Amino acid sequence: xxxxxxxxxxxxxxxxxxxxxxxxxxxxxxxxxxxxxxxxxxxxxxxxxxxxxxxxxxxxxxxxxxxxxxxxxxxxxxxxxxxxxxxxxxxxxxxxxxxxxxxxxxxxxxxxxxxxxxxxxxxxxxxxxxxxxxxxxxxxxxx
Amino acid sequence: xxxxxxxxxxxxxxxxxxxxxxxxxxxxxxxxxxxxxxxxxxxxxxxxxxxxxxxxxxxxxxxxxxxxxxxxxxxxxxxxxxxxxxxxxxxxxxxxxxxxxxxxxxxxxxxxxxxxxxxxxxxxxxxxxxxxxxxxxxxxxxxxxxxxxxxxxxxxxxx
Numbered sequence: 001x002x003x004x005x006x007x008x009x010x011x012x013x014x015x016x017x018x019x020x021x022x023x024x025x026x027x028x029x030x031x032x033x034x035x036x037x038x039x040x041x042x043x044x045x046x047x048x049x050x051x052x053x054x055x056x057x058x059x060x061x062x063x064x065x066x067x068x069x070x071x072x073x074x075x076x077x078x079x080x081x082x083x084x085x086x087x088x089x090x091x092x093x094x095x096x097x098x099x100x101x102x103x104x105x106x107x108x109x110x111x112x113x114x115x116x117x118x119x120x121x122x123x124x125x126x127x128x129x130x131x132x133x134x135x136x137x138x139x140x141x142x143x
Numbered sequence: 144x145x146x147x148x149x150x151x152x153x154x155x156x157x158x159x160x161x162x163x164x165x166x167x168x169x170x171x172x173x174x175x176x177x178x179x180x181x182x183x184x185x186x187x188x189x190x191x192x193x194x195x196x197x198x199x200x201x202x203x204x205x206x207x208x209x210x211x212x213x214x215x216x217x218x219x220x221x222x223x224x225x226x227x228x229x230x231x232x233x234x235x236x237x238x239x240x241x242x243x244x245x246x247x248x249x250x251x252x253x254x255x256x257x258x259x260x261x262x263x264x265x266x267x268x269x270x271x272x273x274x275x276x277x278x279x280x281x282x283x284x285x286x287x288x289x290x291x292x293x294x295x296x297x298x299x300x301x302x
Contacts, residue, residue, distance in 0.1 A: 006153035007202045009168045013207020015213065017161055022214040024154035037297035042151045047269060049155030050162070054274025057163030068170030078272060081262055082279040089261025090283050094254040094290025096253030098298065099246055101231060103265040104258055105175035107251070108204060112211030114224045120244045122295070124251020129179045131252070132259040133192025 005070050018109040027110050030100040100124075162270050169199055172271040176258035178204035193259070234298065261287075 024046045025031035034040020061075070068075055097103055100121045102110065107125065110118035146210075165173040178200040185201075212271065215222055227283045228236055236243040258264040261283050268287070272280020 001249040006169055010199045010202035011166050011206040011209070012204035013168065013173070015210040016206075017203075017266045018156070018207040019209020019214050020154055020158050020161065020210070022211050024151055024158070027211065028232050033230050033299070037299065040200060042148070045148065046155035046158065048154055050159040051273040053156040053159030054162040054270060055159075056274065057160060058166060058274045061163060061167060065257040066167060068166075069168050071170055073149065073170050075166050077166070077275055078263075078267075078277065078280075080154065080277045080279045083204050083236075084283075086170055086261050086279060086283055087286070089257045090258070090286035091257070091290055092253045093257030093261055093264065094287050095294055096250045096255075096257055097265075097287060097291040098294030099250030100254065101228065103175070104179060104254055104255075105207060105264065105266050107254075108175070109211040110208075112208030112213075113215050114222055116224050116226050117228055117243075120247040121251040121254070124248040124253075125176075125179050125255035125258075126183060126251075127248075128252040128255025128257070129176075129259055130183045130187070130192070130254045130255075131186060133180070133183060133187075133190075136194075136259075137190060137192055 002071050009070070017105070018112065021106060021109055022113060027102070027106045027113060028116065029101045036098065096124075096128075158270065159274065162274055171197070171199075172267065172275075173203065174200055174263060174267040174271065175204065176205070176255070176264035176267060179255060230283060230299075234301065 025042050026046070031042055032039055035043040058077075062077070066075060067073060096109060100107065102118065102121055104125055107118045107121040111122070165171075173222065173254050174197075177195075177197050178300050181198060181201045182204075184191075184193060184196045212222075226240070226243075238244065254264070258267075263280070263283065265284070265287065268280040269284035273284060
């Protein structure tokens with residue numbers, strides 16, 4: 001029951017996230033290009049203000065040791081994880097970001113906007129994720 | 144132009160707030176790329192290809208296009224299917240639709256592989272990891288950006 005409530009809330013959170021990203025122009029190709037070529041500062045402002053408010057908010061909820069609202073569990077904060085994989089991953093991701101002017105989140109949002117250019121990107125992401133899975137299993141076996 | 148900047152400030156703050164709300168409501172960080180891994184896992188159940196899978200991320204993902212659709216219905220009041228990419232159509236993608244699809248697919252492949260390899264995408268590293276001041280995430284976000292910036296600059300200098 002609680003699990004289902006969390007699922008419904010996840011949909012609502014995803015919907016709000018999608019709505020906000022469209023509002024700030026994150027799914028607009030020219031705004032993406034403007035960010036990379038430094039002639040449109042919309043997205044850099046969005047990213048930095050989001051990080052700021054996120055920083056303040058997470059500082060407060062960690063400070064008061066907030067528990068999750070629905071399941072009343074301890075909140076799971078991601079830890080630092082540095083590896084050679086991280087560095088290699090960023091290169092691939094950066095190239096993909098430049099070629100598609102979208103990221104895994106915005107490509108999916110674009111479908112809802114009717115931007116069909118998101119479809120080949122999504123199929124690519126699924127294929128790339130699956131390829132990583134195969135690589136992951138193989139490297140686990142050999143090590 | 145000024146209204147766009149204002150929207151960026153307000154929108155950015157709200158996105159950060161949403162990241163915090165996601166922690167409080169779901170009990171874990173928001174993320175987009177893990178949803179794709181969960182999707183792949185659902186189709187190919189035989190082997191556990193990924194270390195961690197998160198069913199909630201799948202539901203977060205279902206919400207994303209609904210948010211895009213809601214925005215179109217509220218502000219544009221008309222829904223069209225489009226296949227153009229703004230300024231990007233002027234160079235590489237101008238040749239043919241087949242080439243455009245191929246480049247977008249390869250770009251997606253790199254995004255998917257890279258996100259899992261790096262342990263997160265723009266949302267997970269820049270927004271969530273950045274808010275928590277995880278230095279490996281901040282490094283990842285900066286590298287994502289630097290490489291995308293250099294590549295975009297190269298692409299457009301040839302057009």
